[in-house]
Amino acid sequence: MDGQRKLYLNKNWMLFAEKVKHRDKWKCLQCARGGDHVILQVHHDIYIPGKAPWEYALSDCRTLCKGCHAREHGLIEPNRGWTLISIDDLDGLDGTCQRKGCNAPIRYEHLIYHPQWGYMVVGSTCIEYLTQEDRLLSGNLIKQYQNISKFVHKSNWSTDFTKQGKPYIYSKYQHHIIRIYGKEGQHSFQLALKKKGVKWYDFGNVIQLPRKSTLLVKELAYITLKGTISDNEEEKELLRNLYRELRAYS
Incomplete structure (x- = not known):
């Protein structure tokens, strides 16, 4: 048994994959099939050298059935994207x-x-x-995963200190700021919203996220910010549901 196969039999991977499937409501995001007769697998949309399969952000992954997963990797003839x-x-x-x-x-x-x-x-x-257009029922959700993943991995984070001298990290999204306080497993976050043309920030409540990894806190903070500033009610509802799923289960 090679080393790569062993990784996917590791209990850490099994727990991570279960979280992804739970978030996606135990259905393939490509064809929407689920149930006992469907083999569900977890697909990584990005690959980072040196990372174990379970060390990714949840938004880097999505649930696919065995057939759709094979098509995604070009192992069988694709049924979309022509x-x-x-x-x-x-x-x-x-x-x-x-x-x-x-x-x-x-x-x-x-x-x-x-x-x-x-x-x-x-x-x-x-x-x-x-050649039909992509009609995935989960198209909007997959787009959100991609946006979250992009923010988590490509945003710039800096360190600063509160008035009490405690360190925190922060990142800017558009003209807003996300602050993350505490250390691994003992995090909280806070949003600082800024209207265009206004010099000051409107600081929101500090949201406690105990027992969550830094990576997951970044995801949840970004989801909260996007849901707060969005003008689209469907998008806001999608993000609210995603936040609840990740916070409750992860």
């Missing part, structure tokens, strides 16, 4: 659809391209299936 390049009329059923499992005779050759799969010629029926 681009139509050209259409050629053969004047008869002289072509063959190259989509796996089809092989039907075709008159209209649709040349399509996928960045992970390359070029393929398909017929009129299969083209509608392969």
Whole structure:
């Protein structure tokens, strides 16, 4: 058994993967399938050299069924993300659809391209299936995960001290500030909101997050800030639900 396989049998990975699946309500975020008959796996959207699979932010990962996970890694033919390049009329059923499992005779050759799969010629029926727009039920949620992950890993954090001399770290998002107090496992955070054209900040309540990692606190603080400043009620509700799930279960 190689070292990589051992990592995915580690109890730390199993606990982490369970948190991701719980957050995603035990359903594939690609096809929305769940239940006892569906094998669910956890996919890393980013890879950081030297990190164990369970040392990532939860927002770096999402739940996929075994089939969608294989497609994500290019192991089986993707069923989304294709681009139509050209259409050629053969004047008869002289072509063959190259989509796996089809092989039907075709008159209209649709040349399509996928960045992970390359070029393929398909017929009129299969083209509608392969090049349809992404209609994922969880599309908005995945976008939020990507935004959270980007903030957690690419934001700049500085150190300062309170009036009482206690250190804290802070980062800016747009013209607002997130402060994180305390040490690992004993954190709290506070938002400082600033209106455009106004010099001072409006400091919110200090939110206690005991027994949470620094990485998770950064996620929760960002989710809170985004939900506070958003004007979109659907986005605000999505972020509220995500915050509750992460805080309660992680």
